[in-house]
Amino acid sequence: MKFPAPSDLFQAAPRHPAWLSCAILFFSLNGPALATEPGQQEVTRDFAKTMTLSGNQGLSLDHRLGQVHIHGDSGHELKISAKIRVQDRNNADAQDFAQKIQIEVRESSDGVHVRTIYPESKLPIVRIGGHTSYSVDYDIAMPADAPLWLHNDFGNADVSGVHGWSEIENGHGVLTVRDAGAAKLVNSFGRVELSNASGNCSVTDNNGAVSVSNVKGTLEVRDRFGEIEVSKIGGAVTISGGNGAISTVTAKLMLRMCLQTPT
Numbered sequence: 001m002k003f004p005a006p007s008d009l010f011q012a013a014p015r016h017p018a019w020l021s022c023a024i025l026f027f028s029l030n031g032p033a034l035a036t037e038p039g040q041q042e043v044t045r046d047f048a049k050t051m052t053l054s055g056n057q058g059l060s061l062d063h064r065l066g067q068v069h070i071h072g073d074s075g076h077e078l079k080i081s082a083k084i085r086v087q088d089r090n091n092a093d094a095q096d097f098a099q100k101i102q103i104e105v106r107e108s109s110d111g112v113h114v115r116t117i118y119p120e121s122k123l124p125i126v127r128i129g130g131h132t133s134y135s136v137d138y139d140i141a142m143p144a145d146a147p148l149w150l151h152n153d154f155g156n157a158d159v160s161g162v163h164g165w166s167e168i169e170n171g172h173g174v175l176t177v178r179d180a181g182a183a184k185l186v187n188s189f190g191r192v193e194l195s196n197a198s199g200n201c202s203v204t205d206n207n208g209a210v211s212v213s214n215v216k217g218t219l220e221v222r223d224r225f226g227e228i229e230v231s232k233i234g235g236a237v238t239i240s241g242g243n244g245a246i247s248t249v250t251a252k253l254m255l256r257m258c259l260q261t262p263t
Contacts, residue, residue: 040087043094047082047103057111058147058164059140064116066136068152072144072161072179078112079141080105086134097132111146156190163198182217191226200235 053059053076061068073079084101088094100119105112116136135155142148148166150157156173159166163181175187182199185192191209194201200217203210209226212219218235221228228239228246239246 039089041089041091041094043086043088043091043098045084045098045101047080047084049080049103049105051078051080051105051107051112052076053078053111053143053146056147057109058149059111059142060113060149061138061140062113062115062151063136063138064153064155065118065134066116066138066152066155067173068138068140068150068155068157068159070138070140070142070148070150070157070159070162072163073141074144076143077141078143078146080114081139083137083139084134085136086132088132093132097134101134101136103136165199 059070059078061070080103082103084098086094086098086101088097097119102117104115104117106115107113118134137155142162143164144161145164146162147164148159148162148168150159150166150168150170152169152173153171154173155170156176157168157170158176159168159180160176160178163179165182166177166180167184168175168177169186170190171188173187173190174193175185175190176193177183177185177197178195180194180197180199180201183194183197183201185194185202186204187208188206189208190205191211192203192205194203194210194212195214197215197217200219201212201215202220202222203212204222205224205226207225208223209228210221210223211229212221212233213229213231215232216234218237219230219233220238220240221230222240224241226241228241230237230239230246230248237248239248
């Protein structure tokens, strides 16, 4: 399956000043998304689309500013549901902005590509002094054996029951993966939790703890500024960690520790 290279997607995403990223990060770490406050009008809009995957087709999701929940299901249907939320002091402005948030769904030979598109007319900053705030939360059911590529930023990502190969990149939120196949997981500024994987896995995290258990294949963990816990790994284990405690409990362990800070 040939998904877009992560570097291509990152280059296409709009760039924002450092102070703006800090404002979003402060919000994501200190409260629930879009908690309604006095004087703010909240508008919601639902999105739903069902498609059928065939052969080796998979799912690609490129998202930011919201939660993502993906679970594997029987059959060949891909069911995409999303909740769009907008807050503004003016209800008409909130309604207008909610309608401008688009979810692009494109099908190609390798699968279905989903992308969240936010209007660029307003800064994506979380209600400081009455500014517009917004988010999109996804709930997706996909064929359990289909491959998955996910990029999410500023929100938690939870993936369960996807047994096909998966590559997941998350940022500024918790990344949780359960009942997986082979997986490549990357996160920053948030912990990673991986449990019950049937294939070879790799986990890379910056500024977050890593917990991995019950992996039948090999495991490679790279972490920076976070505790690492590894247990019940069937294959060889390589751990590269710095500035955090490392604990391992497994019956079949071939361990090579590199206790320097990864580059």
